[in-house]
Amino acid sequence: MFKIFIIEDDKTLFSEMEERLTQWTYDVHGVTDFNAILQDFTKIKPDLVIIDIQLPKYDGFHWCRMIRNHSKVPIIFLSSRDHPMDMVMSMQLGADDFVQKPFHFDVLIAKIQATLRRVYQYSAEPINLKTWAGATIDFEKNTVSNQKGTIELTKNELFILRSLIENKNKIVSRDELINRLWDDKRFVSDNTLTVNVNRLRKHLEQIGLGKYIETKVGQGYIALEGDSIHD
Structure with missing residues (x-):
């Protein structure tokens, strides 16, 4: 069962994402303290991170940098903003994909499945x-x-x-x-x-x-x- 760490401060959206992803047999975790997201990340050891750009105190770009300093875990960004530079910045920081809010859950699921399949089935190949x-x-x-x-x-x-x-x-x-x-x-x-x-x-x-x-x-x-x- 893949563990997904969702960094999202909208409680309603998080609950809906948690419910939908759990139905797809993913093990979903949320943030306990938005001032110490890296501590949650280290404790959870997720297989994939979904992160919103607009967050309390520090934005998603900051936390992406922090995570990338420690891990190559796949990251999917969420954003309600429509500025093209948000996507460019996300990719430059090492994100694997970008989802624009509002989104259809079928799109999010497809992106999660494609990312996990690419990263973990690919990594499972013999040393090459x-x-x-x-x-x-x-x-x-x-x-x-x-x-x-x-x-x-x-x-x-x-x-x-x-x-x-x-x-x-x-x-x-x-x-x-x-x-x-x-x-x-x-x-x-x-x-x-x-x-x-x-x-x-x-x-x-x-x-x-x-x-x-x-x-x-x-x-x-x-x-x-x-x-x-x-x-």
């Missing part, structure tokens, strides 16, 4: 090392290493990278990536993929690999290697 562009990718540790250092990626970033390098030097369409990452593109903003790919490329730049992921406008993305690299 792959080389690409002179780097070693460790799919168990979520790391990419070369002579310039080692970076750690989120599950979304690693999944995108894996999808690209499995088709290296070939274009992988945006629709294919969205469908592989989130199962149903009807529930995903096109900008969500863009933010995730940009974040992946920014991390790869730390070890000199940013140029190896190219955007093909109107088509998708490509992971370059060998003779396809352009200095």
Whole structure:
């Protein structure tokens, strides 16, 4: 049974989410103290976190940063605000998905199921090392290493990278990536993929690999290697 930690101060919404998710056999936990959310997180050890942006004292972005300092647990943001920067900020902080309020519970359930399936079924695969562009990718540790250092990626970033390098030097369409990452593109903003790919490329730049992921406008993305690299 997956444990879900819901960081939501609207008691009515929390109760409804708790009831609906419990019906889906999830073990749901809420916040006991909005000044000490990290203590609850550490105690619960959830498999997934759902977090609202607008919270008492500190906002959801703050708590996402705190959680990301300790864990790579998948995080889904909720927001009643409609500013695009909320989603961009969420993704830049390492969130796995974003749900706009008000939402239909079928959409939330679909996103939760897709995230858990992607993260935990994927993680359950045997240790797998792959080389690409002179780097070693460790799919168990979520790391990419070369002579310039080692970076750690989120599950979304690693999944995108894996999808690209499995088709290296070939274009992988945006629709294919969205469908592989989130199962149903009807529930995903096109900008969500863009933010995730940009974040992946920014991390790869730390070890000199940013140029190896190219955007093909109107088509998708490509992971370059060998003779396809352009200095």
